[in-house]
Amino acid sequence: MTGIEGNAARHRRPLRADAQRNEDRLLETAAAVFAREGSGASVKDIAREAGVGVGTLYRRFPSKELLVEAVYRQEVRRLCEAAPHLAATLPPVDALRTWMERFIDFMAAKSGMADALRVVLTDDSERLQTRTLLAEAIDHLLSSGEGRSAARPEVDAQDVLMALGGISLMAAGEDQRDLATRLIDLLLRGIVRS
Template identity: 60%
Template sequence: MTERPLRADARGNQERLLSVAAVAFARDGTQTSLKAVAKEAGVGVGTLYRHFPTREALVEAVYEHEVTVLCDAAAELLRALGPADALRGWMERFVDFMAAKHGMADLLRPVLLSEADRLHTRARLRAAIATLLDAGAAAGVIRPGVDANDVLMALGGVTMIAGEEGQRALATRLIDLLLHGVRAPGLTS
């Protein structure tokens, strides 16, 4: 049996719940009140539970939604910026994404421990990075052949070292170093 598509108002409720919950989980972690999430999203708590029957279901949906937003940002940034600036912008968003997930770490552990989910998420992130690297290589601003997985692992290291809110400037400097390493030879900025 296939699921019926959500009505526009239900889809809007779900989107608001996901957006509000992402901010709340990043801010308050596991102490986030689902009742407060529902209220801030402008819906009743029954609506929240109709969409997300458990706290874990909401956390997983928020994570999946945020990964989708991050991955979709690659194409959006390429449309708005040049390839090198799009890559930088995406890397900055990745660091912010990972820092925001810190508050959800305990609740996300079962999702992140699932090999299938981890591999699926990594594949999506690698594809977004590959899109940016390929566009940069085609424009002559990124070295051809840079491995998207290497860049993803380097970004993971940046977030481990400087993913906390008070270390944001360090994260930006580390992104600068990473970008310098992938730039095409002869480019200075």
């Protein structure tokens, strides 16, 4: 089990199917609400938007910090798991572009939770592990498929990750999601073979 899955996950019993659906819906809704409203978002509003009672939310996540941590971990996991699927189902450049767009959405949610994440993620090794996992996902997309890779051979996954981080910061500062898409297109022009 990786650090991304966290200590709490090590001791959790498997959930019934309906409880798992509720938790998944809560985490998905919380990610969207945090991206939209920031870490000041109301837990009651998250529960209501997810279609569950606030008691259900608090049974699964007794504090807002635990909810933020769970959202962060789930979003990292989803992003990393998306890379092999995208590589298998889309042409290389389209897979990379789609993943990059998802990364920007992840960063928007993470930005909305930034204050709470500073409290939750105090371990530098965990942040480095997250960065490594994301770079591995990018590397998978850069080198996917025998002879299918569209990336220039000198392109480094860590460099791409840093560039995407910069794009997300610029787009968030300007509050323009379309700016991120235009910058992703520019980045892809530098990554993709002519």
